[in-house]
Amino acid sequence: MRAIVLSRSTDTEEIVSLLNTLRMEVVREFLQKKDAHPTNYFGPGKVEEISEEVKKIDPDIIIINDRLKPSQHHFLEMKFQKECVDRTGVILRIFAEHAYTPEAIAQVQLAKLRYEQPFLREWIHKAKSGERPGFLSGGAYATDVYYEHARTHIRKIEIRLDELSKLREIKRTRRHEEGFTLVSLAGYTNAGKSALMNALCGSEVEVSPQLFSSLSTTTRRVRGVKGKVLAIDTVGFIKDLPPDLVDAFKSTLEEVFFADLILLAFDASEDDHSIRKKLGTSLDILLPRIGDGEILIVGTKVDRISPERSEEVKGIVRSIVEPRDVVMSSSISNKGLDEIRERISEIKGHTHGLDVYLPLTDASYSLLSKLHGVGEVSHKVEEGQLRVELWCSPEEADKVRNWLLAAGATLLSDQSREGRRGPASPAETQGPP
Ligand SMILES: Nc1nc2c(ncn2[C@@H]2O[C@H](COP(=O)(O)OP(=O)(O)OP(=O)(O)O)[C@@H](O)[C@H]2O)c(=O)[nH]1
Ligand SMILES: [Mg+2]
Incomplete structure (x- = not known):
């Protein structure tokens, strides 16, 4: 598909990536760094210029790198006689292509129907739906019927998604309980x-x-x-x-x-x-x-x-x-x-660290496997001894320390999380960055 892009920002890299994801090739970009015109989107002169180019280039679609108001959308489609899609429409198309589970399909459908509502309202208002290229033909009556149908459909999907959302919540709670x-x-x-x-x-x-x-x-x-x-x-x-x-x-x-x-x-x-x-x-x-x-x-x-x-x-x-x-x-x-x-x-609460030397004996090695059961353990042979570093929950620390001391450990460090990581962790200080 060949696309023309209209943008009020020079930063078009992302919209081009989005379009490439939809296998669209951008054949021309038009830029106007001005506030959007309330109905024409671009200024009237610019729109005329683009209109001439659209006739020459004959793209399959026109993409507007912005969120369009329904009146602007209506105007541009009537003016260019081409399907016009804004940035949200592009993102929705990608979502629609990539959704494959029933839930994702329903979610995209819902978003699409809701997104289309104001545009449809505009077309009904203008009562000229038959003139829209590549979309709803059949006049105002067909648009009206479609609009009503869409509203019923939205309600049905909302109910279904609500049920799925509750199921997810139950699953999440169960996982925590487990x-x-x-x-x-x-x-x-x-x-x-x-x-x-x-x-x-x-x-x-x-x-x-x-x-x-x-x-x-x-x-x-x-x-x-x-x-x-x-x-x-x-x-x-x-x-x-x-x-x-x-x-x-x-x-x-x-x-x-x-x-x-x-x-x-x-x-x-x-x-x-x-x-x-x-x-x-x-x-x-x-x-x-x-x-x-x-x-x-x-x-x-x-x-x-x-x-x-x-x-x-x-x-x-x-x-x-x-x-x-x-x-x-x-x-x-x-x-x-x-x-x-x-x-x-x-996060799992392994915030207490113990760093020790153990004698290089079979008993120390069997203690190691016991330690693996309570926290994260790393070990290496160092200077003829077994150097063991272990992180466990503060509640387990006393028990683990006693095991280690009973096995003849020399403590090198015995500290809680603050000593381990330095500055405050994210949860300790909330608020915007
Ligand atoms: N060189 C390099 N490429 C990476 C690495 N991680 C991801 N990529 C590449 O970056 C691209 C995006 O990676 P994904 O893991 O699909 O990214 P994502 O955040 O899951 O993307 P979406 O699901 O599309 O939102 C792919 O082309 C990856 O091969 C990395 O560590 N090194
Ligand atoms: Mg991904």
Whole structure:
């Protein structure tokens, strides 16, 4: 499909990526850096100029990199005699293409129907639906019928989604009761959430350069942490995420918002401007909606940048999100994954650390397997002794210390979380970045 793009901002990279995801080729962009005209969108002179070009280029579709008012939409379609779609419409089309579970399909349908309502109202108002190219033909009567039908349909989907939302809530409560810790992956679309999930869980969720490749929720057990931890990968965020979509995807997004720990991923290989913009958008969506969960900011794709740049990005992001912590990672080189696992373990309450020397005996080795049952343990042979580092819950610390001392341990350190990580953790200081 050949598309012409109308934009009031020079920043058209994202709309082009969105269109490429829909396999559309942008053949021409028109820019007018002015306030939008209330009915014409662009100024009348510019619209005339574009109209001439549209006749010459004959694109399949015209994309407006903005949210259109129904009156502007009506005017542009009548003027150009081409199907005109705004940014929200583009995002909705991608969602529609990528939805494959019954719930996601219903959610997209609901968002689409709600989004179309004001446009339909406009067409009814103008009573000229037959003139709209590529859409509803058959005059005002057909549009009226469609409008009524859509409203009934909306109500039906809302009821169905409400039921599904309740089921999800029950499932979430059950998981907590069964002792699972829930870790969700949040972040801008294409940030590398699914790749991170795969790296942490050994799963095979689809990873793709396309935008919004994950719409449904996938839950997998995290590997390499003690106990029962589930990671949840789901839909990504985007600037001006259409409110109809946020609302329709409420139950899916709640999986992100109500986790015990939210890993907020951002693509660290992008330029400063994109990082700031996308992270800002993600925080704007997350912060007003989350429950008690902590947020850990995770820079992804650091294998694409130098260690110096990685440090620089970390510094920039830290200054935005302080006092929240930032971990830099790569799902290809596995960098940072242990640190993320460590943070997950802290959520599980493994906040007390013991670092000891044990004599190099069989008894010490059998104690090791006992220690594995209560926390995260690492060990190595050092200076003819067994050096053991262990993190467990404060409630278990006394018991573990006694075991160690009984086995002839020399304590090197015995400390709680504050000593371990330095500055306050995200949950300890709430509020905007
Ligand atoms: N080099 C490199 N590429 C990565 C890494 N993580 C993800 N990618 C690439 O980034 C793109 C997006 O990755 P995904 O994991 O699908 O991103 P996502 O956040 O799940 O995206 P959506 O589900 O579409 O919102 C893919 O092309 C991945 O191959 C990484 O650590 N290093
Ligand atoms: Mg994904």
